[in-house]
Amino acid sequence: MPSISTSLSWLSILGLLFSPQSCLALSKKNRLACQKATHDPLKGCPKHTLLVYAGSANATAKKNVFPSIQSAVLSLPHDNSTQYILILPGQYTEQVNVTRPGPLYLLGQTSDAASLAKNTVEVVWHNATGTTTTGSYDNAWTSALTIAPTFNSSTTGSGPTGNPVPEDTPFGNFDFRAYNLNFTNDYLPYAAGPSLALSTSYANTGFYHCSFKSYQDTIYVGKLANSYMSKCEIAGQTDFLYGFGTLWIEDSDLLMRSCGGGIIAWKGTNTTYENKFGVYIHQSNVVAANSSIAPAMVGKCALGRPWNAQHRSIFANTYLDASIRPSGYIDWSTTAPRVSNYTFMAEYKTYGPGWNKTGRIEGNVTHILTERQWQPYSSPAKVFQFFKSGKAGNTAWVDWSA
Numbered sequence: 104m105p106s107i108s109t110s111l112s113w114l115s116i117l118g119l120l121f122s123p124q125s126c127l128a129l130s131k132k133n134r135l136a137c138q139k140a141t142h143d144p145l146k147g148c149p150k151h152t153l154l155v156y157a158g159s160a161n162a163t164a165k166k167n168v169f170p171s172i173q174s175a176v177l178s179l180p181h182d183n184s185t186q187y188i189l190i191l192p193g194q195y196t197e198q199v200n201v202t203r204p205g206p207l208y209l210l211g212q213t214s215d216a217a218s219l220a221k222n223t224v225e226v227v228w229h230n231a232t233g234t235t236t237t238g239s240y241d242n243a244w245t246s247a248l249t250i251a252p253t254f255n256s257s258t259t260g261s262g263p264t265g266n267p268v269p270e271d272t273p274f275g276n277f278d279f280r281a282y283n284l285n286f287t288n289d290y291l292p293y294a295a296g297p298s299l300a301l302s303t304s305y306a307n308t309g310f311y312h313c314s315f316k317s318y319q320d321t322i323y324v325g326k327l328a329n330s331y332m333s334k335c336e337i338a339g340q341t342d343f344l345y346g347f348g349t350l351w352i353e354d355s356d357l358l359m360r361s362c363g364g365g366i367i368a369w370k371g372t373n374t375t376y377e378n379k380f381g382v383y384i385h386q387s388n389v390v391a392a393n394s395s396i397a398p399a400m401v402g403k404c405a406l407g408r409p410w411n412a413q414h415r416s417i418f419a420n421t422y423l424d425a426s427i428r429p430s431g432y433i434d435w436s437t438t439a440p441r442v443s444n445y446t447f448m449a450e451y452k453t454y455g456p457g458w459n460k461t462g463r464i465e466g467n468v469t470h471i472l473t474e475r476q477w478q479p480y481s482s483p484a485k486v487f488q489f490f491k492s493g494k495a496g497n498t499a500w501v502d503w504s505a
């Protein structure tokens with residue numbers, strides 16, 4: 104057996120001990136203890152956990168107690184320290200913006216952290232853009248939750264490569280986690296311009312037992328963003344997953360509230376390094392939002408369309424209900440198809456009434472992957488890359504046990 108000094112330098116050991124990525128994770132047991140309602144809500148939470156309580160504006164001012172999530176976030180130091188915020192039941196009408204780099208846990212109080220239906224906290228915002236009635240400003244203004252180092256890095260912009268983000272923009276949060284929280288943008292109960300529930304750019308973000316609801320452009324995973332969602336629910340109508348970054352959705356439900364555009368509208372960029380930017384939907388369900396609207400949607404909803412020709416997305420081992428069109432994916436539009444040999448709109452072992460092999464082949468836009476073609480993308484470690492170096496394996500921020 105080689106001695107430690109030959110296999111690892113002491114410096115790298117010190118690096119491991121003190122790097123923020125090691126030993127920071129809150130164990131599942133401790134997280135559940137913190138999320139559980141107790142007489143003293145912070146009982147069981149890590150030291151210095153902040154408490155958010157909608158009624159607290161009128162309470163005797165207490166250190167570490169905040170009336171809004173954003174006021175708690177703003178009280179945190181802009182550094183690499185690990186921070187925790189426990190949010191008590193309620194509807195919080197606010198925009199939450201996170202710019203700090205250090206690990207941040209947002210925990211919703213709940214009697215059953217394993218059940219999305221039991222979530223008690225909803226963050227709501229009410230805004231949309233891009234239509235004659237709403238006016239035209241960047242989509243970034245509309246989001247309920249934003250995790251990005253600067254405002255400009257969070258903007259969508261226009262054109263094939265979007266808003267140019269200044270070269271010297273640092274990475275934002277490298278380990279953001281949300282548990283048992285609902286994020287809703289309820290501008291109008293139908294697609295009326297981009298209306299974001301989540302916007303994340305230049306950041307690593309994980310969501311567990313969370314819901315995201317709006318009608319259009321619900322989730323924006325922007326430039327150099329890595330986002331992992333497990334046991335979540337995403338409800339939308341038009342292009343409700345869009346962006347430039349990398350999104351992995353595991354064991355979740357995608358609810359179609361009607362059919363518009365596609366489920367996914369992605370812009371690939373090859374302006375950085377060789378990359379796997381795109382959307383990966385694994386072992387999930389793609390279904391009509393409820394049984395009253397399902398009959399009118401049969402055969403009408405598209406899996407996605409290319410916002411630019413380098414769109415990359417894969418639905419893998421996923422159930423599709425009868426709402427899905429025979430062709431699966433579609434062109435952007437008849438006048439601007441935006442499909443080229445760089446376009447990678449794919450499925451691997453999808454199943455259910457929405458899977459129609461004849462329809463996919465006739466449609467000629469959906470790639471049906473073989474096992475070998477799926478392999479380069481088949482796990483989060485293969486697709487989440489490190490900032491700037493582009494190295495794969497950027498998953499230290501993912502909670503596999505939630």
Ligand SMILES: *[C@@H]1O[C@H](CO)[C@@H](O)[C@H](O)[C@H]1NC(C)=O
Pocket residue numbers: 157158159161
């Ligand atoms: C806080 O106090 C004000 C004035 O007393 C009252 O109008 C308001 O409803 C209270 N808010 C809460 C959340 O209790």
Ligand SMILES: *[C@@H]1O[C@H](CO)[C@@H](O)[C@H](O)[C@H]1NC(C)=O
Pocket residue numbers: 123124183204277
């Ligand atoms: C904060 O953490 C990041 C990511 O690990 C690292 O690159 C950076 O140097 C750290 N900053 C400080 C001030 O320690």
Ligand SMILES: *[C@@H]1O[C@H](CO)[C@@H](O)[C@H](O)[C@H]1NC(C)=O
Pocket residue numbers: 219220221222223224225285314336
């Ligand atoms: C959170 O979302 C889930 C799934 O849609 C829902 O069942 C639950 O009632 C929601 N809770 C709140 C407080 O909005």
Ligand SMILES: *[C@@H]1O[C@H](CO)[C@@H](O)[C@H](O)[C@H]1NC(C)=O
Pocket residue numbers: 229230231237244245
């Ligand atoms: C949305 O937010 C922007 C920026 O704060 C504001 O100018 C606009 O009036 C809001 N739009 C709606 C429809 O509320």
Ligand SMILES: *[C@@H]1O[C@H](CO)[C@@H](O)[C@H](O)[C@H]1NC(C)=O
Pocket residue numbers: 173198199200243244245246249254
């Ligand atoms: C959050 O950012 C949005 C723009 O993205 C801005 O309109 C809003 O005022 C910010 N909110 C807070 C609480 O900082």
Ligand SMILES: *[C@@H]1O[C@H](CO)[C@@H](O)[C@H](O)[C@H]1NC(C)=O
Pocket residue numbers: 255266267269
């Ligand atoms: C943000 O982007 C806008 C539009 O591209 C630009 O005018 C502005 O100078 C940028 N602001 C910063 C702080 O980089």
Ligand SMILES: *[C@@H]1O[C@H](CO)[C@@H](O)[C@H](O)[C@H]1NC(C)=O
Pocket residue numbers: 292360361392393395396
């Ligand atoms: C079904 O979903 C649609 C679209 O979100 C909504 O308008 C309608 O109220 C829902 N119906 C029921 C019975 O939940």
Ligand SMILES: *[C@@H]1O[C@H](CO)[C@@H](O)[C@H](O)[C@H]1NC(C)=O
Pocket residue numbers: 373412413445
């Ligand atoms: C980048 O994409 C463009 C088309 O959008 C293509 O012409 C170019 O060859 C691509 N470059 C690389 C390195 O893939």
Ligand SMILES: *[C@@H]1O[C@H](CO)[C@@H](O)[C@H](O)[C@H]1NC(C)=O
Pocket residue numbers: 444445
């Ligand atoms: C894409 O097509 C162009 C010609 O249209 C060709 O030059 C290029 O090699 C093709 N690239 C790939 C990745 O097939």
Ligand SMILES: *[C@@H]1O[C@H](CO)[C@@H](O)[C@H](O)[C@H]1NC(C)=O
Pocket residue numbers: 402429430459461462463465
């Ligand atoms: C499958 O697709 C083909 C070709 O578009 C179509 O004729 C057929 O009706 C579809 N089957 C179902 C069950 O939708």
Ligand SMILES: *[C@@H]1O[C@H](CO)[C@@H](O)[C@H](O)[C@H]1NC(C)=O
Pocket residue numbers: 442443444467
């Ligand atoms: C399928 O699309 C490609 C371009 O993406 C085209 O070259 C080919 O002719 C099409 N095949 C059929 C049968 O339409």
